[in-house]
Amino acid sequence: MYLRALTSLADDGTTTCSSEELAASAGVNSAKLRKDLSYLGSYGTRGVGYDVEYLRYQIAREIGVTQDWPVVIVGIGNLGHALANYSGFRSRGFRVVALLDADRDRTGETVAGLDVRAFEDLESIVADNDVSIGVIATPAVAAQSVADRMVAAGITSILNFAPTVLSVPDGVDVRKVDLSIELQILAYHEQRKSVSSEVVS
Amino acid sequence: MYLRALTSLADDGTTTCSSEELAASAGVNSAKLRKDLSYLGSYGTRGVGYDVEYLRYQIAREIGVTQDWPVVIVGIGNLGHALANYSGFRSRGFRVVALLDADRDRTGETVAGLDVRAFEDLESIVADNDVSIGVIATPAVAAQSVADRMVAAGITSILNFAPTVLSVPDGVDVRKVDLSIELQILAYHEQRKSVSSEVVS
DNA sequence: GACGTTTTGTTCTCCCGTTCACAAACTCCT
DNA sequence: AGGAGTTTGTGAACGGGAGAACAAAACGTC
Numbered sequence: 001m002y003l004r005a006l007t008s009l010a011d012d013g014t015t016t017c018s019s020e021e022l023a024a025s026a027g028v029n030s031a032k033l034r035k036d037l038s039y040l041g042s043y044g045t046r047g048v049g050y051d052v053e054y055l056r057y058q059i060a061r062e063i064g065v066t067q068d069w070p071v072v073i074v075g076i077g078n079l080g081h082a083l084a085n086y087s088g089f090r091s092r093g094f095r096v097v098a099l100l101d102a103d104r105d106r107t108g109e110t111v112a113g114l115d116v117r118a119f120e121d122l123e124s125i126v127a128d129n130d131v132s133i134g135v136i137a138t139p140a141v142a143a144q145s146v147a148d149r150m151v152a153a154g155i156t157s158i159l160n161f162a163p164t165v166l167s168v169p170d171g172v173d174v175r176k177v178d179l180s181i182e183l184q185i186l187a188y189h190e191q192r193k194s195v196s197s198e199v200v201s
Numbered sequence: 202m203y204l205r206a207l208t209s210l211a212d213d214g215t216t217t218c219s220s221e222e223l224a225a226s227a228g229v230n231s232a233k234l235r236k237d238l239s240y241l242g243s244y245g246t247r248g249v250g251y252d253v254e255y256l257r258y259q260i261a262r263e264i265g266v267t268q269d270w271p272v273v274i275v276g277i278g279n280l281g282h283a284l285a286n287y288s289g290f291r292s293r294g295f296r297v298v299a300l301l302d303a304d305r306d307r308t309g310e311t312v313a314g315l316d317v318r319a320f321e322d323l324e325s326i327v328a329d330n331d332v333s334i335g336v337i338a339t340p341a342v343a344a345q346s347v348a349d350r351m352v353a354a355g356i357t358s359i360l361n362f363a364p365t366v367l368s369v370p371d372g373v374d375v376r377k378v379d380l381s382i383e384l385q386i387l388a389y390h391e392q393r394k395s396v397s398s399e400v401v402s
Numbered sequence: 403g404a405c406g407t408t409t410t411g412t413t414c415t416c417c418c419g420t421t422c423a424c425a426a427a428c429t430c431c432t
Numbered sequence: 433a434g435g436a437g438t439t440t441g442t443g444a445a446c447g448g449g450a451g452a453a454c455a456a457a458a459c460g461t462c
Contacts, residue, residue, distance in 0.1 A: 190357065
């Protein structure tokens with residue numbers, strides 16, 4: 001988040017900023033921001049603030065986005081399509097090296113300039129490109145078996161869009177994104193707004 | 202999450218379950234699950250467990266997914282496309298009533314069975330369908346103005362996929378989803394794995 | 403009908419993240 | 433050069449969520 005805010009500031013031509021400004025554009029408390037940054041080192045100047053470009057580089061280096069991360073996406077449905085085309089990945093140092101789908105009818109299609117390949121090619125692709133991050137955009141029923149296969153192929157980080165809890169061995173990181181849960185949270189608050197206004201009226 | 206786990210159990214034909222089982226399939230601690238459920242009421246039976254169907258209904262009622270929530274999606278790029286087609290919304294009680302895009306060339310296209318309409322129609326669509334939830338899938342630069350317009354039209358909950366912090370008045374809820382931040386978190390852990398193994402070797 | 407077993411609901415404790423508040427450090431102005 | 437004004441970095445206080453542990457309640461068995 002800080003990295004994004006800093007990039008945005010740099011694009012606006014800002015060369016230096018205070019913790020207060022940066023915190024505001026990242027949407028957090030300024031004390032929290034300063035404490036977070038202090039874990040990386042002491043990159044600010046008291047009385048002045050932070051140098052945007054310098055701090056940006058330091059954060060990028062720390063979280064590892066200065067290097068290029070090869071990524072494979074499995075499941076080229078609507079979501080997989082969108083992910084393959086998502087420019088945010090490219091600009092943050094992620095390179096989609098392959099799109100895989102179990103559906104034989106899909107292999108050979110071209111999406112976002114990449115050929116969709118057979119799921120069987122997973123192992124060789126991972127080995128050839130030294131891939132350590134995989135994205136699962138398959139239906140829920142397929143997710144666990146895809147994850148197992150990914151782990152066997154040597155992938156150690158998985159971003160899971162399927163609405164399932166994946167079980168993986170220790171040492172493998174999984175992060176789950178569930179788009180409809182976010183909507184459900186909003187709906188819950190909406191419901192509470194309406195019931196509390198009914199009580200008032 | 203619990204709702205999804207319960208639905209999954211119900212599909213498997215399970216009629217009753219313990220907090221231990223449900224916690225396992227939701228990926229949380231059983232004590233936490235029981236505490237969470239206790240906020241809703243006392244829907245379990247000691248010595249037996251929870252009735253899957255009954256608990257499912259109670260949770261659905263509490264979080265408001267028993268009713269139908271109309272939703273508008275603004276920005277029909279790759280992501281908007283995927284969201285419009287995403288079946289998970291429909292099955293969780295969300296109904297996409299309109300797709301809007303500022304690009305005049307896009308209006309008239311049909312996506313997921315809905316016509317893409319001009320952004321100018323926002324106010325009338327919101328009023329006619331009693332919409333309170335909006336989804337922003339536009340580029341970052343457009344997001345804030347779309348949000349302002351949504352709020353003015355009467356929308357009180359926004360799901361934001363654009364990589365920007367939105368500022369909205371009190372009483373309006375915003376949730377942000379940033380797909381590449383999740384990947385960055387994975388990349389960070391990957392980097393730490395590799396540096397720590399270098400130290401060992 | 404009483405007792406042991408199982409499982410929920412709840413209390414207590416611990417721990418971690420967040421925020422406040424202030425000293426240290428730097429700049430600018432006189 | 434010195435003091436006033438900023439702004440960082442960090443120690444201390446606060447709050448809340450997560451897990452352990454236990455009492456209460458239901459079921460089954462004899």
